Each structure stands twice: as structure tokens, then as C-alpha cells.
Amino acid sequence: MHLATYLGLLHTSLQTLADAFREVAKGHGDEPDVAHTCQVLSKRIDAQVEKLGPIVERYGEHRESEPERLHAAEFSETRSGAVGLLRDLQDLYALASFTDITWTVAGQAAQGLRDKELLDVVSSCEQDTARLLAWLKTRIKQSAPQALIAARG
Amino acid sequence: MRALIEHDWLDHEYLSQHTSGFAELKATVEPYTPEHVASICRISPVELLRAAEIFGTSERVLSTVLQGFYQSHQATAASCQVNNLHLLRGLIGKPGSGVLQMNGQPTAQNTREAGADGDLPGFRNWDNPEHVQELARLWNVDPLTIPHWAPPTHAMQIWRYAEQGSIKFLWISATNPAVSLPELSRIRDILRQDDLFVITQDAFRTETTELADVVLPAALWGEKQGTFTNLSRVVHLSEQAVEPPGEARSDLDIFLDYASRMGFRNRDGDPLITWKDPEGAFDAWRECSRGRPCDYTELSYDRLRGGSGIPWGGKERLYADGVFPTAASYCEDYGHDLLTGASTTPTDYKARRPDGRAFLKAAEYTPAPEQPSDEYPFICTTGRSVYHFHTRTKTRRAPELQKAAPDPWVEISPADAATLGLTDGDVVRVESERGSVEVPVRIGRCRDGVVFLPFHYGFQAANELTTTEWDPVSKQPLFKISAVRIRRV
Numbered sequence: 001m002h003l004a005t006y007l008g009l010l011h012t013s014l015q016t017l018a019d020a021f022r023e024v025a026k027g028h029g030d031e032p033d034v035a036h037t038c039q040v041l042s043k044r045i046d047a048q049v050e051k052l053g054p055i056v057e058r059y060g061e062h063r064e065s066e067p068e069r070l071h072a073a074e075f076s077e078t079r080s081g082a083v084g085l086l087r088d089l090q091d092l093y094a095l096a097s098f099t100d101i102t103w104t105v106a107g108q109a110a111q112g113l114r115d116k117e118l119l120d121v122v123s124s125c126e127q128d129t130a131r132l133l134a135w136l137k138t139r140i141k142q143s144a145p146q147a148l149i150a151a152r153g
Numbered sequence: 154m155r156a157l158i159e160h161d162w163l164d165h166e167y168l169s170q171h172t173s174g175f176a177e178l179k180a181t182v183e184p185y186t187p188e189h190v191a192s193i194c195r196i197s198p199v200e201l202l203r204a205a206e207i208f209g210t211s212e213r214v215l216s217t218v219l220q221g222f223y224q225s226h227q228a229t230a231a232s233c234q235v236n237n238l239h240l241l242r243g244l245i246g247k248p249g250s251g252v253l254q255m256n257g258q259p260t261a262q263n264t265r266e267a268g269a270d271g272d273l274p275g276f277r278n279w280d281n282p283e284h285v286q287e288l289a290r291l292w293n294v295d296p297l298t299i300p301h302w303a304p305p306t307h308a309m310q311i312w313r314y315a316e317q318g319s320i321k322f323l324w325i326s327a328t329n330p331a332v333s334l335p336e337l338s339r340i341r342d343i344l345r346q347d348d349l350f351v352i353t354q355d356a357f358r359t360e361t362t363e364l365a366d367v368v369l370p371a372a373l374w375g376e377k378q379g380t381f382t383n384l385s386r387v388v389h390l391s392e393q394a395v396e397p398p399g400e401a402r403s404d405l406d407i408f409l410d411y412a413s414r415m416g417f418r419n420r421d422g423d424p425l426i427t428w429k430d431p432e433g434a435f436d437a438w439r440e441c442s443r444g445r446p447c448d449y450t451e452l453s454y455d456r457l458r459g460g461s462g463i464p465w466g467g468k469e470r471l472y473a474d475g476v477f478p479t480a481a482s483y484c485e486d487y488g489h490d491l492l493t494g495a496s497t498t499p500t501d502y503k504a505r506r507p508d509g510r511a512f513l514k515a516a517e518y519t520p521a522p523e524q525p526s527d528e529y530p531f532i533c534t535t536g537r538s539v540y541h542f543h544t545r546t547k548t549r550r551a552p553e554l555q556k557a558a559p560d561p562w563v564e565i566s567p568a569d570a571a572t573l574g575l576t577d578g579d580v581v582r583v584e585s586e587r588g589s590v591e592v593p594v595r596i597g598r599c600r601d602g603v604v605f606l607p608f609h610y611g612f613q614a615a616n617e618l619t620t621t622e623w624d625p626v627s628k629q630p631l632f633k634i635s636a637v638r639i640r641r642v
Contacts (some may be wrong), residue, residue, distance in 0.1 A: 030313075031313065032522070032620075032621050032622045032623070033494070033622075033623060033625060036522045036622060037493050037494070037625060039522075040492065040493070040519050041493065081317075082317060082319060131490055131492070131493060131495060134490060134493070134495035134496070134497075134498075135490065135493035135494065135495035137495070137496075138303075138304070138493075138494065138495045138496045141302065141303040142303045142304065142306075142310075144303075145302065145303070146306075146314055146319050147319075150314075150319040150320070151317065151318075151319045152317075152318045152319065
């Protein structure tokens with residue numbers, strides 16, 4: 001069964017995402033709303049990791065060669081300036097979208113397996129991921145015109 | 154909130170007919186037991202339950218909300234909970250019951266209505282293309298010239314753009330940010346930037362005019378004509394009493410002159426602004442407000458001359474029918490996630506079919522960005538004195554008021570004063586990570602661990618200490634929470 005592989009993939013992706021949010025919070029301290037919101041959201045992603053933990057254990061997490069190839073992109077380090085901020089937020093958006101669709105995939109398998117516990121986790125984490133994406137989209141839309149048209153350097 | 158739900162102090166009929174989101178609200182408040190809330194707020198759980206009982210069982214409840222809510226962290230989330238409490242009990246729009254979400258300044262109500270805070274006029278929704286079209290027709294301009302591609306750029310973000318150099322021209326009218334904004338050393342640095350051109354328009358010299366490139370002398374309220382709208386929707390006409398002194402002109406004259414010199418044009422190439430005086434501006438505003446939640450069409454200068462003030466809308470009471478301005482085609486905004494400030498999309502909003510029902514919105518508690526530490530063990534909160542208004546631009550020129558409160562001070566609890574060995578009048582340095590003030594101590598009513606500084610003063614200014622952080626929805630700075638330490642000088 002490949003679900004275990006996928007849960008492993010989701011688990012690592014969420015950890016990467018939480019770290020990326022923390023990295024952006026640290027790297028963009030001069031944008032207080034970004035720094036604070038990224039901190040708050042990173043903790044919510046930690047909570048997703050925690051919720052997924054017991055299920056990963058139950059299915060047995062396989063970290064063989066397959067998950068490595070399936071692995072989502074890593075977040076390296078933050079950029080600077082208005083365009084740098086925009087680009088970093090886009091990276092977060094891409095990573096969060098990846099976890100979003102992976103929750104969907106896990107949810108589909110949970111339906112097939114009639115796994116009520118996993119379905120509950122998927123349902124709450126999907127809502128939470130929608131919130132991440134909504135905030136990122138709002139902040140990206142806010143930043144884009146100024147960064148692309150008026151920012152210096 | 155949780156106690157109200159648990160004890161069933163609810164108006165179930167009102168909830169089902171006039172609100173939406175109860176299940177979500179219930180789930181959000183569920184983990185917040187009286188003990189948990191009491192430990193967050195440092196209050197007694199017994200008193201908390203007693204307060205809930207008073208709210209839950211009284212026939213009439215009136216709530217007022219002001220800066221203590223608006224300038225704390227999670228400000229919008231907290232303010233919404235006051236609305237929620239009233240909605241849970243159906244205590245709104247009835248005699249003796251309601252919520253006054255107050256404005257801090259005269260005619261702050263009308264600046265919101267007219268869009269002077271950066272929103273679109275007449276509570277039009279930036280994310281609703283129909284509203285933007287309507288405005289474009291009214292002004293006879295291309296809708297693309299009306300910025301509506303994102304939520305309005307708020308003041309704190311404008312300052313950030315100025316700091317980064319992507320805004321190069323700042324026009325400051327009738328406010329004094331060099332005293333009133335957080336983290337003043339940063340604000341002064343921004344105002345002094347070589348490539349930022351600053352115009353300041355005010356009736357008197359202020360700390361901000363001293364840092365401006367150009368100062369435009371402006372008339373005061375008694376030196377010009379115009380209207381005021383207060384929180385209760387009452388509109389007053391204020392007639393000119395005297396001519397402004399020297400070269401001072403009314404704000405309206407200054408802006409009209411600017412528009413004319415800039416040659417602002419409409420779609421047909423005619424002047425964009427067709428009115429020339431306050432009454433003309435008022436009539437244009439009446440037309441702009443037609444059919445919107447703040448409809449002024451019934452009012453006119455002539456009618457306002459007939460009495461001491463008339464509420465717009467005419468109705469005796471708002472929300473008496475339990476119908477709220479939430480219909481998707483009518484609402485001012487599609488709303489936000491209270492935790493992050495993320496905009497609700499039009500599709501999501503419409504899917505909830507609010508249709509005049511009020512939203513019961515809530516968010517989980519998150520700690521404030523700045524917490525007391527070993528190094529900065531006190532929480533500093535800033536606020537007002539009864540003797541001064543805002544940054545004293547006018548009140549320090551009123552001898553009686555100036556005499557009553559000439560200098561700033563720090564208020565501190567008796568227990569904290571005893572621990573620090575301080576008595577009334579001792580001069581201390583109150584210091585945060587960002588700056589410090591040296592002021593005399595007043596032993597007062599603060600709770601232990603909390604100190605208070607009045608924000609009015611431009612010297613030893615409280616905002617040297619405050620932090621550049623704001624609420625995710627309202628964008629108001631968090632003036633009420635800075636971690637500080639106190640040392641005797």
C-alpha cells in the first residue's frame with residue numbers, strides 16, 4: 001500500500017513548510033506583519049505535524065528510496081528587499097499548495113479505507129491550509145504592485 | 154462567551170434568524186474554560202463567571218468599545234467578541250441595548266464613511282466590481298484609475314514603503330505622526346530621509362512640521378465651514394466664525410487648489426472636481442452616498458441649519474429589525490480571517506449566503522508579539538489624559554488645560570512601586586528595546602506588572618517605546634503592549 005509512503009511525504013513536507021514559515025519570519029523582521037503572522041502560522045503547521053504523527057505511526061512510515069524522489073522542494077534562505085519578500089512569499093505559497101494537494105490525496109485514500117481518524121485530521125488540516133494560502137495570497141496581492149512597479153534596487 | 158453558551162443564556166430564535174457561524178464560534182471558544190481564560194487575563198475565574206452571568210441574565214446591556222480594544226493585539230478579533238456577545242443574546246437595536254464601537258476623534262465617523270481612511274467612499278467594497286463601476290460612473294473616470302486590486306494600503310504600510318524608498322512623496326494633513334505613531338526614532342528617520350519629500354498641513358507648528366520640507370498653514374474648525382458626523386450618525390453643520398489668520402486656508406481650499414494646479418481631469422477631459430466650496434462638496438458627497446449604508450441624500454445645508462444635528466438614515470434605531478448590511482451586493486467588505494487578516498474571497502463570501510445575517514466570527518487566542526522578559530519585566534500601556542487631545546497641538550495652547558497637565562508621567566501600581574523602592578514624584582527611566590523616557594512616578598491604579606504612559610507629549614514621548622506592530626485586520630498599531638524596564642534616575 002502506497003498510503004504509508006504518501007503520509008511520510010506529507011509529514012516531511014509539513015515540517016519543511018513550518019521551517020520555511022519560521023525562516024521567512026526571521027528573515028523579514030522589518031515587515032512586522034509578515035514576521036508575526038509567519039510565526040503564528042508556523043505553530044499551526046507544527047500542530048498539523050502533530051495531528052498527523054499518530055497516523056503516520058499507525059500506517060508505518062516508509063522512508064525508502066521512493067519518498068526521496070517524491071520529495072517536495074526545500075526552502076533555502078530568505079531574500080531581501082521588496083521583490084525578495086514577494087518571491088519568498090511565493091515560495092511559501094508553492095510549498096503550502098503542495099501540502100494542500102497532498103492532504104487532498106491522503107483524504108481520498110482515507111475515504112477508500114473508511115479511516116475515520118484520518119478523515120477528521122484531513123478535514124481540519126485542509127481548512128487550516130486554506131487559511132495559510134488565503135493569507136499568502138492576500139499579502140502577495142498587497143505587495144506585488146509596489147514591489148514590481150515602484151520599489152528601488 | 155463560553156459561559157453564555159454553557160448556561161444557555163442565548164436567544165435561540167435571534168441566533169437562527171439573524172446570525173450565522175454559531176457552530177464555529179462554539180467550537181472556537183470550547184477550549185477556553187473559565188480557569189484557562191482567567192489565567193491568560195490574570196483575573197479570578199469566579200469574577201469572570203459573575204461577569205458572564207451579569208451579561209447573560211440582564212434584560213438590557215450596552216457595551217462601549219474603544220482604544221483599549223483597538224490598540225491591543227488581536228484587536229479586531231476582541232472587538233468582534235463584544236458584538237458576538239450581544240448577538241448571542243439578541244441585545245442589539247433595542248432600547249437600552251447595543252454596541253458602541255466608538256471612534257476616537259471628532260468626525261472620525263465621517264472619515265470612515267467618506268473613504269478618507271483609504272477605503273472607497275460610501276462603504277463601497279474594493280473587491281466588488283459593481284461598486285467600483287458605480288464610483289467610476291459617478292466621477293466619470295476609467296474604473297482602472299480607482300485602486301481596487303488589493304485591500305487599501307494602510308498607514309503603517311505607507312510608512313514602510315516610505316522607509317524603503319518606494320514612496321517618495323508624503324502629504325500629512327491634520328495629524329502629528331512624529332508624536333502619535335509607534336517607534337518614534339524610526340518615524341523621525343523616515344521623515345528625515347533625503348529622497349522623501351514631506352508636506353505637512355496643520356494649524357500650528359508641531360513636532361512633524363519641524364521635519365517637513367513644506368508646511369502649509371491650515372485653518373481650524375472655527376475658521377472654516379463644514380460638517381461633523383459623530384458615532385451616533387448625527388450630522389452637524391459647523392459655520393465659519395472667523396477668518397483664518399495670515400496665509401492659512403481651509404484644508405478643502407488647499408486640496409482644491411492642488412487638484413486644479415495638477416489639472417485632474419475626468420474621462421471627457423473636463424475638470425475632475427466640479428464643486429468649489431464646502432456646500433458643493435457636501436452635495437457631491439450626498440450623491441456619492443445614495444443607496445449606501447450611510448445615505449446622506451435626505452440631508453442638506455438648509456436642513457442642517459434648522460436644528461442642532463440630524464442623523465443620516467432617518468430611522469430612529471439601526472438594526473431594530475435584526476437585518477445587517479451583509480448582503481453580498483451591498484456589504485462594505487467580504488471580510489477577513491481574524492487570525493491572519495487574509496481576505497475572504499467573493500466566492501467564499503457568497504457561498505455563505507449572509508443575506509442580512511450577522512457573522513459570529515472568532516479566533517483562537519495568540520500571545521502578543523512582545524512579552525515581558527527578565528530584561529524588560531513590565532508591560533507598558535499608553536493612553537489619554539482627560540486634559541489633552543491627541544498630541545496637544547491645540548490643547549497645549551489652552552492655558553487651563555496646559556496648566557492642569559503640563560508634563561508627562563508614568564503611572565505604576567503601589568506594589569510595584571514598593572518593590573522598586575519608588576515614591577510619588579521620583580524620576581525614573583522607562584525603557585523598551587526601542588527607546589526610553591525620563592518621567593516622574595505617579596503611584597496609581599495600574600495592576601501589578603503594568604505601567605501607563607500618556608501618549609500626548611512630544612517630549613519624553615511615550616511612543617519612543619512602542620513597537621512597530623499592528624492588528625492583522627484593522628492595521629491599528631499595538632500601542633497597548635510594550636515590554637519595558639524601570640530604573641531610578
